[in-house]
Amino acid sequence: MSIPIASSSLPPTSSMEIIFGRNKKEQLEPVSATVTGKIPTWLQGTLLRNGPGMHTVGDSKYNHWFDGLALLHSFSIKDGEVFYRSKYLQSDTYNANIEANKIVVSEFGTMAYPDPCKNIFSKAFSYLSHTIPDFTDNCLINIMKCGDDFYATTETNYIRKINPQTLETLEKVDYRKYVAVNLATSHPHYDEAGNVLNMGTSIVDKGRTKYVIFKIPATAPGTKKKGKSLLKHAEVFCSIPSRSLLSPSYYHSFGVTENYVIFLEQPFKLDILKMATAYVRGVSWASCMSFHREDKTYIHIIDQRTKKPVPTKFYTDPMVVFHHVNAYEEDGCVLFDVIAYEDSSLYQLFYLANLNQNFEENSRMTSVPTLKRFAVPLHVDKNAEVGSNLIKLASTRATALKEKDSHVYCQPEVLYEGLELPRINYAHNGKPYRYIFAAEVQWSPIPTKILKYDILTKSSLKWGEECCWPAEPLFVPTPGAKDEDDGVILSAIVSTHPQKLPFLLVLDAKNFTELARASVDVDMHLDLHGLFIPAADWSAEKQIPDKTQEDENSDAPITPQA
Ligand SMILES: CC1=C(/C=C/C(C)=C/C=C/C(C)=C/C=O)C(C)(C)CCC1
Numbered sequence: 001m002s003i004p005i006a007s008s009s010l011p012p013t014s015s016m017e018i019i020f021g022r023n024k025k026e027q028l029e030p031v032s033a034t035v036t037g038k039i040p041t042w043l044q045g046t047l048l049r050n051g052p053g054m055h056t057v058g059d060s061k062y063n064h065w066f067d068g069l070a071l072l073h074s075f076s077i078k079d080g081e082v083f084y085r086s087k088y089l090q091s092d093t094y095n096a097n098i099e100a101n102k103i104v105v106s107e108f109g110t111m112a113y114p115d116p117c118k119n120i121f122s123k124a125f126s127y128l129s130h131t132i133p134d135f136t137d138n139c140l141i142n143i144m145k146c147g148d149d150f151y152a153t154t155e156t157n158y159i160r161k162i163n164p165q166t167l168e169t170l171e172k173v174d175y176r177k178y179v180a181v182n183l184a185t186s187h188p189h190y191d192e193a194g195n196v197l198n199m200g201t202s203i204v205d206k207g208r209t210k211y212v213i214f215k216i217p218a219t220a221p222g223t224k225k226k227g228k229s230l231l232k233h234a235e236v237f238c239s240i241p242s243r244s245l246l247s248p249s250y251y252h253s254f255g256v257t258e259n260y261v262i263f264l265e266q267p268f269k270l271d272i273l274k275m276a277t278a279y280v281r282g283v284s285w286a287s288c289m290s291f292h293r294e295d296k297t298y299i300h301i302i303d304q305r306t307k308k309p310v311p312t313k314f315y316t317d318p319m320v321v322f323h324h325v326n327a328y329e330e331d332g333c334v335l336f337d338v339i340a341y342e343d344s345s346l347y348q349l350f351y352l353a354n355l356n357q358n359f360e361e362n363s364r365m366t367s368v369p370t371l372k373r374f375a376v377p378l379h380v381d382k383n384a385e386v387g388s389n390l391i392k393l394a395s396t397r398a399t400a401l402k403e404k405d406s407h408v409y410c411q412p413e414v415l416y417e418g419l420e421l422p423r424i425n426y427a428h429n430g431k432p433y434r435y436i437f438a439a440e441v442q443w444s445p446i447p448t449k450i451l452k453y454d455i456l457t458k459s460s461l462k463w464g465e466e467c468c469w470p471a472e473p474l475f476v477p478t479p480g481a482k483d484e485d486d487g488v489i490l491s492a493i494v495s496t497h498p499q500k501l502p503f504l505l506v507l508d509a510k511n512f513t514e515l516a517r518a519s520v521d522v523d524m525h526l527d528l529h530g531l532f533i534p535a536a537d538w539s540a541e542k543q544i545p546d547k548t549q550e551d552e553n554s555d556a557p558i559t560p561q562a
């Protein structure tokens, strides 16, 4: 069961240095973990995760934690044993930095300048009106599965194919060759057949800034052959014009139900003009983003059957959402759950300067991440009175008030305060569900516990241990499971305790008791997101393409779909 830690336990400054400051040493050879407890025999496969691992190159330092060079790591579980390995993503960014022995590629919070004579990014100054340098391929946020292929992802137009077994870096793929997007989320959705649904922003398509929803099929004729990319078969599903051409919203994820896509056009925006001049002004991309507290948050509901947005104009108060939790349909309404903030201060807290000195003072959250449930009526009765609540569901206190001119103002139900990095049993994605697994965040944005929140009973279970910093908890179902929470929770735990090694934690998802931990004597980083690859998925025919096989037409001109 959960081991309580003092609720006010604060990570000392030295712990912050261990977690965020130091470059992490990669573990190239698989190392065997010491397992205590018992890993369920059915749990066989690989937990593959991504996150920033290196924040200093030579004498130069990144400014922000999200700038760090991507470090992939994996826990391979077989017959109760666990093997760990880690490897830096060999992105063009990583290679250019290592070769120059300094940071030469710009990241989210750090603008960098390459040596003019050694500019491997020489093609860089072409796309965005010759002003914005090519974006980074330091794919540090998540892992995406496309058919049998795995990619490390970030939020730019680049993804990097990886070998999920060896953690080797394969092709660099430019989304722009297939879909007209300059940015894309690192949180795609998958349908039951494994087709990928993702969203991106097209900034410079003939001045028509828009949000693009696209699908990558799980299979396509001829793609089983080595090096054939499923991305070639990507299809634009729907485009939504940005309310403002020069300041599209920033978003980190989106929601889906069985028939709808939920996109929040929030007042946390990118300023394209600022971005176009950032390089010459010597400021970071992050400084080109701002929260407009006087604006609204527009809720776009896209019908997957007609591929068109629902015409009603739904909106809510200004907020900032990074993570959608889940969404589903109930009695003619779309219900969606998000982790919402009052402002964009979260990104401010992850500046390394704040994480190193005066941590306690600098990292107090001014806005607490809050689980909120919204309800959106799909059919608005024209005769309903202005001011009336269109939500008649017994299951939620969320409201949607009818206004004039087909506008509907949505007010959420607050469910829980102080949680981030939400995960669910993905078999319930887009469908009614009951449980959320997340990291509990108290006074600072750094998780101290793992949480199971029961939406039905509004109760929670927690796991925490002194000097242990949990990562996102991932749910793996028991084969043939009937109950939504029949399975285990996996989380990579970083320890700052001098006598405690980092470990893979295995919890029973039902009661949050510890089933096992697999400790490894390595320099483990605090990661962001990842996925579990069941051993059954590694079948003989699913060969990993070799490194020499480049992405097809890698030098072909970019001809994205409109
Ligand atoms: C490089 C780059 C970007 C990177 C953003 C990143 C790396 C965001 C990471 C967010 C995370 C990790 C959120 C967790 O909740 C932008 C702003 C999209 C635009 C321009 C270039």
Ligand SMILES: [Fe+2]
Pocket: 187, 252, 322, 323, 529
């Ligand atoms: Fe995320």
